[in-house]
Amino acid sequence: MFGISTNLIQAFGTFAGITGAVACVLAAAWVYQRGEAQRRDRGAALLALALAALWAGLAAALGATDFSSQLAESARNIAFIYLLFRLFANDGRDASMRMVRSLVITLFVVELFQPSLLVLDQRIAQIPEAQALIFQISAILHLLVTIGSLVLLHNLYAGAAATSRGLLRWSALALASFWLFELNYHTIAYLSGSSPDLLTALQGIAISAFAVCLGMGSHSQTAGLGFSPSRAVTFRSLSLLLITGYLLAMVVIAQSLAAMGGELGRLSQVGFLVLACVVAIIWIPSKKARDWLRVNLTKHLFQHRYDYRAEWLRFTDTVGRNESNDATLHDRAIKAIADITDSRGGVLLIPNEEAELELASQWRWTNVNVPSPAADFGFAGGLEQSGYIIDFDDLRSGAEVPVDPAIFPRWLIDNEDVWA
Template sequence: MSGPVQFIGDWGHALGAALFAVLAIWTARRVAGQRIGKLLVAALSLTAIWSLAIAFDGVDETHAGLMEGLRNCGWLLCLSLFPMRTQIRHLRGTWPLYVVLALMLPAQYALDMASAILPLSRSADAAVADGRLILHILWALGALVLTQRVYRTCEAKDAAQMAPLAAAMAAMWGYDLLLYASGLFPGDAMPLLFALRGVAMAALVPVIALTLRCRGGQPVRASRTLTWYGLWTVVAAVSTVAVMAVLMTVEMIASPLGRAIVTGLLFALVAGALLLLSATRYSALLKLWVSKHLFPHRYDYREQWMAFVDTIDSAGASGAPLYDRLLKAMADITTSSGAVLLMLDEDGQFSCDGVWNWKGEAPQGFAADPGMLELMRKKTWVVDIGQARLAKDGALPAWIAQDDTAWAMVPLLHFGKLLGAILLGRPPLVRPLDWEDFDMLRAAGRQVASYIAEARGQQELEEARRFEEFNHRFAFIMHDIKNLVSQIALVARNAERHADNPAFRKDMILTLTECTDKMNMLLARLSRHSVRGEGDRALFALGDAVRQAVAGKRKSHAVLIEGALGAAVETDRASVEQIIAHLVQNAIEASAPDMPVIVRVERAGATARIAVIDHGCGMSAEFLRDQLYRPFASTKQGGFGIGAFEARELAQALGGQLKVESVVGKGSTFTLVLPLADGLADTRPDKERAA
């Protein structure tokens, strides 16, 4: 053999030897405890040794023929055990073949020894070589026939498990038949086939491993994906060989004109085949033919369902709305051209809520036939629109009956309630719907209905959350309005006695103006759609916020402001002032008229603390634990019981905390803790006392 062919032969057989050795070790660990397992390990080991011998010494050595005979003998013994696992009576029709093949092996070896040892003339050596080839050919033919006979004698469950192993044996001996038969004809094909023999044997290792990996009684079946890849590989290989054969034929044409004509025809044929294979209609036709003749079912339900779920769950990748993804997932099942989502209202009217890739105008709404709705609801009836047109079913709306795009209508049922239907467009290859289509579409329709019901539930929860937020905000504002009403009522009572006093009138106008501004601010807060505590952030001194918050309250009660009033924070000032106003108002209500309320501002590390201190009646530990922050629970006459709860909620929204310390009979201290911001100082006095 020449250099490249020799290289391929040596390393191909070396690769085969390594793979068969690994497979023998792996098999010994799995099934060596069984009799057929021991023989299989022996056959794999002999195959590895035979392939290694050829890799080192070549095919012309005598011991290579001996190792090939031992390899064949090992596989023959493995083959003999398969019918014995089912019924021994089947051996009656196959034992003569075993005997004949067993006798051929020493005859082959005798001819190999004679050719290597005895001094033979040229004619005698040629006769011996032809005899060796004929024996090898007859042995390969007999082994193939025996493999087929044994496979047919096995029971169904054993045949399903044995199929890959029988295919591997048939491929091995089929290659031997092709190899030795090529030696009877002139040419250089035999050396090349000898070189490729190692690669071909290495390719059988995964097939044998697949058989051993299969559990007992379980058939080995290729998946649809593997079948498709294998089919396209075979088509590509056959097409390549055909094109190469035609090209070789073209080279033999002497006439340039004839060569040009044949080349043009070949180009047109290849281009036409590529166009047909890429066309959607012919691709669908090929898939239908393969599904009908190679698989027991039209759909691979596992892969179909995984693709269905992946399409619906692809919001992050595609960014499409949920309804569009649901429609595409349904259309992909039957390769439909488009889909329309029709939702059913309480009056039995269908309305179009979604369209995906629909040709023409989508329906705006139509009244559903009561009989059709009843069938959809009770029997999950999938409407075959093509059959309904032929039957002239009056239950179909006129536009569906007239629109050739419409193909099937799938009901969407959720816990027995009909939510609507999905109208599917015609696939590239129009065909009547069968029982597999109906079952698949029914199941998919229920799944789509559950997604729609979940989406509706989430939307309702979101609306309920918004109403809850509105009610929450309204409850807080009612509490603030109650305080403003109390302030206006106090002004009204004093107006009866001091209405003639210019100073009082001026103060009254100022108070009413402040109340009006605060009410307008409360109304603005009520209509705000943002989360509480997310107002405009600003850098300000806490002393300024405290003074603004207690300005109106210091007129009716003494409030002392002290501490580090220049401490600065960066947050929503309106919320901070509202918290302080709540705390100060509660402190005033708990204090005696002659006991001032103290508001103290302090720095503590990276935080600022605003403490509101009163010397009133105080609160018990049980009240602090169970009642203080419970909304709508109040110990005051006419109170809403929401001031402390709102103050804590606002503090947490600002990223701070609200702490409380209280002793019965001594008073309470509420402390607002906020993150401190540096860079702002206040030069005004640190201590102010109410006038």
């Protein structure tokens, strides 16, 4: 079995730390010069990058386990939590969601225990048993902060309107990649009772990836995030369930394999790895399996995205109130549906005397050429009988749809802007 020398790991860790510090400094300069000045998370991003650069530099110079490095790590984590909170503030959800503030304050308090543990660890350096206990407590607190941050991040992205996710994508990816790395790091540290040397050396690479993604996400065409005010953002349990299941699985597997010991333990580890690879190879490429998983998770673990009462009130208000004097009833009907799905525009087709569909109105979609008639009676009848909303991307790709594809008019299929 091949091993990696401690000196090589330390040298790589030093190089990775320097790389991470440089990446954070360059990303901070990019955010300061090129970042959107009106975004509310800009200051928090600069603070997070500055403290991340400080931590990476100290880790490279003194080692990741040094007192100063660990103190800087705690400050870095607090800055990352603050950055996440300011991402919520970009669209005003920090003021409307009490649970966000409560969880952020809780994460701040939990992270503030780390400096106290560091000081206590210095004072009882002569008692190995006490140091081991403090290490376990510190790892547990790190896991609590990491899990809470991932849950918050999940709800930041999942609760944003479709038009806002493009602006959130890189910032969310930066935080998600870093916290997933931290989740693995502290889980292994808790199970093994010591910091994993190889993952410790890789921390600089993880912070470099964070810096690059955050820098890319700071430059946008618009200032701030748009959020649909009628969406009721609810905390979803799926992310927490997945993380908890992951941790429990790692604990059970690690303890079980360790209890076997000897040749049987090594054989079990290899067997588990082979089984995991086989399951991944079979499961991941299967579109049917992925679709089944998505439908069941959405059905059983997610609260629906829409607050139906709020959407219905907004729908009736849009249809009933003519805010623009030139907006017809047909235009308002299209807008009411488009607001629910965050669509830019739409067309309204109504039946004529021969049961064919004809164009009644176009709202903010003037570049589409609608023939006359737009569709025959088979199209309207087929949709009415099925009761389904058809995804045109599935239709174009040849995927199975619950309606006969032959009833769809060619102009709808050929227009890439049509999605439902």
